[in-house]
Every structure is written in structure tokens, then in C-alpha cells.
Amino acid sequence: MKNDEGLDFALSRKTGHMVDVTMVARGLACDCVCAHCGALLQAKKGRKNRHHFAHYVAGRATGLCGGGRESALHAAARQLVAGWCTIELPALLVEEAGRRASIPGRVISIRSSELPDDMRGATYWGRDRVRPDVVMHAEGETIWAEILVTHAVGDSKRARLGRHAISTLEFDLAGMHREGSWTLATLEHALRTDVGIQRWAYHVEEARLRRQLREDSEASARPLTRMEVPWTGVAHDHEGEAPDPVLSGCAGSKAMDWAPLVFDPAMGLIPRDPAKRLAFIAQVYPEPTRYELSGAVAFLRRHPHGDGSCWVTIGGRSPGGRKSAYDAALSEFARSAGLHCVDFAIAGTREVRGPQCHEQLDRFFSALARSTAAEGLPASDL
Ligand SMILES: [Zn+2]
Known part of the structure; x- marks a missing residue:
């Protein structure tokens, strides 16, 4: 037509x-x-x-x-993104020195948004002449959004974004701006769900991840030590069948060693094989604290984003152990402490978020470990 x-x-x-x-x-x-x-x-x-x-x-x-069509699409998209109460941030995937690392995607709540050129102060122009299309204020962090209808964020703009150290999500509409037949509803659907048009123009964690991968790469140039995976004995999909505790040379492995990979919406590309997946996570994400419980073991990790949330894994040492009792105790504790618990992408793992999440959980598991060690039994309230 x-x-x-x-x-x-x-x-x-x-x-x-x-x-x-x-x-x-x-x-x-x-x-x-x-x-x-x-x-x-x-x-x-x-x-x-x-x-x-x-x-x-x-x-x-x-x-x-x-320029009429481009401006219309740009303005409509900005208005939609600025109206969101939540946003699903994509995973960050980084490749450096033949290695890969990722930070999982996550959903955050937006408290308020701004469209900077609507503001009288024009504060975002600043010294570096950077004006994001949308500024989203969330709990403890700010995210910028860039809506592109013609060309992508160039290197010089990327460098200027870096000086502000605010993660900037880019929506690339260049491929769709000539298609036409858009309504606000179909455009919103595309912005929210089309992962092909979203990417990080700048991410506050990227430089750190790259540095870490380079350091790992240099370290692996030395003779390899066998890396013990801290998830040994954790029950996963197959009860009683622990993942291979030792993966020879995995500290020096390249991405292809993890193949085949599957895409997980929360974590990005991860190995399909459950044992490799656990080893991959152990390598990429921060070291867990380990708590020895009666008949079980618990691991507590800080979320790699440093956004205050934690991952908790409780593994039974044998089928019919006390894993489910500990799971229930954790749920009960989280409720009373005002922490929010959700099941995570890995069997047996939960994501917990809330005020002083790590400190509270550490106290909980330490007390649990002490009481089970002292009595040889789980805590009396289990
Ligand atoms: Zn016009």
C-alpha cells in the first residue's frame, strides 16, 4: 500500500x-x-x-x-520508555582475551523518569554535552536510555557516556523506522520484548569484567592448577548425583569449552550441561560463603551486580536429608526479615533481595550451622 x-x-x-x-x-x-x-x-x-x-x-x-518520520518514532518511543514502572535490563556479555563473562539480566522498578530536554535546567548537557533520551531513577541506581532511529551511539559518545559512569541502554529502532504501520501499542511491545534491538551502550561493570578476564587470562598462562568447584555435593536436577567436582583446566578454558551453550533470560549464555553450568557460574561469579549444616550444605553469594541481592543454594548431602526443612526455614526467616525470595534459574538456587540481605542471611546460616554443629541436629525450630 x-x-x-x-x-x-x-x-x-x-x-x-x-x-x-x-x-x-x-x-x-x-x-x-x-x-x-x-x-x-x-x-x-x-x-x-x-x-x-x-x-x-x-x-x-x-x-x-x-526527518519527520524519524522524529515521530523517536518521540513516541521516548514517551513510552519514560512511562515504564519496571524495565527488564538485558544481560551484559563480555568477551576479552578469548574468554567470556556475563552479568545476568534483571527486572528493576522505576521510581521516576525524566525526559531531559523537557527540563528547564538542561543539566544533562553539562560539560560533556551528553543528553540521554530518558533518565530512569530506580532504587539506588540510575539508568539512561538512548533511542536510536538513524545511527548507533558512536565511539566518541560512548566515551562521554563513560565519564558519567551511568549504565546506558540503547534501543536501536533504525531497522524498523521505515516499516511504518506502528501504533503506540505495537511499538511498546517491540521496545519491551524485542531483545534484538536492545544493547548496552555503556555498562558500569564492563571495564571491571574486561580487566578480570585479562587477569584470568594472564594467570592461566602460568601452569594450570586444578580448580575445585565450590558446588561439590550440591544436589541439582538429579538427586544424589553430584556434578563433577573437578574440571581439569577450566580456569584456563575458553568459551568453546562450555559448549553447547543455551540462552538463559536471567544469565545470558550459559552451558547446557548442568555440571558445567555450575562450574561456569562458580568461575564467573563471586566466591560463595559455605555453611556446613547437618546433612546439608548451604552457599551464600552476593549478586555480581552489587545491587544488594544474594543467591542462596542449599544442597542435601543425601536423598531424604534435611534440605527441605532448611528450605522451609529459609523461607520463614526471609518472610520475618522482610526479604524477598524467588526461585532462580538453577535448580536449588534462590535469589533473595531486601535490606542488608547478605548480612541477615549470613547471620541466619551462621546460627543454623552453629546450632547443628553443637547438637549434631538441626536447630530446634526446624
Ligand atoms: Zn514535519
């Missing part, structure tokens, strides 16, 4: 918000202007052509202004 001239989105003069053609009355009654040039628009909602907005200048329909 012919529609090279049309706009999918327009700026409503009534509300000051971007609207799509399904939301307005036909013709000039739509009361909209072009987000790029400010010209009056009419909503074309006829039978033949796809519905769209057309420029209307000096009493007649005119052609599309240069």
Missing part, C-alpha cells in the same frame, strides 16, 4: 503527548502537529490507504518534511 508520505505518530496539541492515528478523530480534528517541523497534521483515515498523519500547510495537504 502506498504510504511513503505518512507519519505513524503525531504530537497532540491537546495533551502534549505523542499519539497514534487510531487514537484521534479524522482530518484536522485530530488537532496534532509534526514532532519535527511543527506543521499542522491531518489524520488520514480513509478506506484505500493505510491510516496515517499527513502534513497540512497553507490550507492544503503537503509532502512529508525531512
Whole structure:
């Protein structure tokens, strides 16, 4: 259908918000202007052509202004992202010196958002002339979003973003801006769910991960030591069948040694094999604290993001052990301590978040380990 001239989105003069053609009355009654040039628009909602907005200048329909489509899509996407109460941040995957590391994706709550050029102070222009498209304020962190409709964030902008040290998520709409037929609903769906258009333009953890991979690579140039995996004895999918405790040379392994890989929405690319997966996590993520319990062992890890959440794994030493009792005790403790527990991507592992999460859990498991060691039995309240 012919529609090279049309706009999918327009700026409503009534509300000051971007609207799509399904939301307005036909013709000039739509009361909209072009987000790029400010010209009056009419909503074309006829039978033949796809519905769209057309420029209307000096009493007649005119052609599309240069940049009109890009500006319309850009403004609509910014408005949508700025309206989100939660955002699913993608995993960060880093490759350096032939090695890979990742930081898992996660969902965060957005307390408030800003569209910086709407602000009088124009503070984000600053010294480095960086103005993010959307600023999202979450608990204890700020995320910037960049909406691209023509070209990607260049190296010089990336360097300027780095000076601000704020993780910046890029939505690349360049491939879709010519397609047309967008509504706010379909655009929102694409922004939220199309992982192909999201990437980190800058991530605060990337430099650290790269440095760590380089150091690991240099360390592995020395004679390899057999790396003991701290997950030994943890029950996983197959009860009683522990993962291979020793993976020879895994400290010096390249990504291909983990193959085949599968994509996990929370963790990025991880080995398909359960034993390799545990070893991979042990290598990539921070060392756990280990608690010896009666008939079981518990591991507590800080989340690699440093966002205050923790991972807890409780493994039974034998089938019919006290693992389920400890699981229940942990749930009970988390509830009373105001911590939030969710099952994680790995069998037997839970993600726990909340105030002083690691400290609280450490006290809980230390007390549990002491009481089971003293009595040779689990704590009396189990
Ligand atoms: Zn225009």
C-alpha cells in the first residue's frame, strides 16, 4: 500500500503527548502537529490507504518534511520508555582475551523518569554535552536510555557516556523506522520484548569484567592448577548425583569449552550441561560463603551486580536429608526479615533481595550451622 508520505505518530496539541492515528478523530480534528517541523497534521483515515498523519500547510495537504518520520518514532518511543514502572535490563556479555563473562539480566522498578530536554535546567548537557533520551531513577541506581532511529551511539559518545559512569541502554529502532504501520501499542511491545534491538551502550561493570578476564587470562598462562568447584555435593536436577567436582583446566578454558551453550533470560549464555553450568557460574561469579549444616550444605553469594541481592543454594548431602526443612526455614526467616525470595534459574538456587540481605542471611546460616554443629541436629525450630 502506498504510504511513503505518512507519519505513524503525531504530537497532540491537546495533551502534549505523542499519539497514534487510531487514537484521534479524522482530518484536522485530530488537532496534532509534526514532532519535527511543527506543521499542522491531518489524520488520514480513509478506506484505500493505510491510516496515517499527513502534513497540512497553507490550507492544503503537503509532502512529508525531512526527518519527520524519524522524529515521530523517536518521540513516541521516548514517551513510552519514560512511562515504564519496571524495565527488564538485558544481560551484559563480555568477551576479552578469548574468554567470556556475563552479568545476568534483571527486572528493576522505576521510581521516576525524566525526559531531559523537557527540563528547564538542561543539566544533562553539562560539560560533556551528553543528553540521554530518558533518565530512569530506580532504587539506588540510575539508568539512561538512548533511542536510536538513524545511527548507533558512536565511539566518541560512548566515551562521554563513560565519564558519567551511568549504565546506558540503547534501543536501536533504525531497522524498523521505515516499516511504518506502528501504533503506540505495537511499538511498546517491540521496545519491551524485542531483545534484538536492545544493547548496552555503556555498562558500569564492563571495564571491571574486561580487566578480570585479562587477569584470568594472564594467570592461566602460568601452569594450570586444578580448580575445585565450590558446588561439590550440591544436589541439582538429579538427586544424589553430584556434578563433577573437578574440571581439569577450566580456569584456563575458553568459551568453546562450555559448549553447547543455551540462552538463559536471567544469565545470558550459559552451558547446557548442568555440571558445567555450575562450574561456569562458580568461575564467573563471586566466591560463595559455605555453611556446613547437618546433612546439608548451604552457599551464600552476593549478586555480581552489587545491587544488594544474594543467591542462596542449599544442597542435601543425601536423598531424604534435611534440605527441605532448611528450605522451609529459609523461607520463614526471609518472610520475618522482610526479604524477598524467588526461585532462580538453577535448580536449588534462590535469589533473595531486601535490606542488608547478605548480612541477615549470613547471620541466619551462621546460627543454623552453629546450632547443628553443637547438637549434631538441626536447630530446634526446624
Ligand atoms: Zn514535519
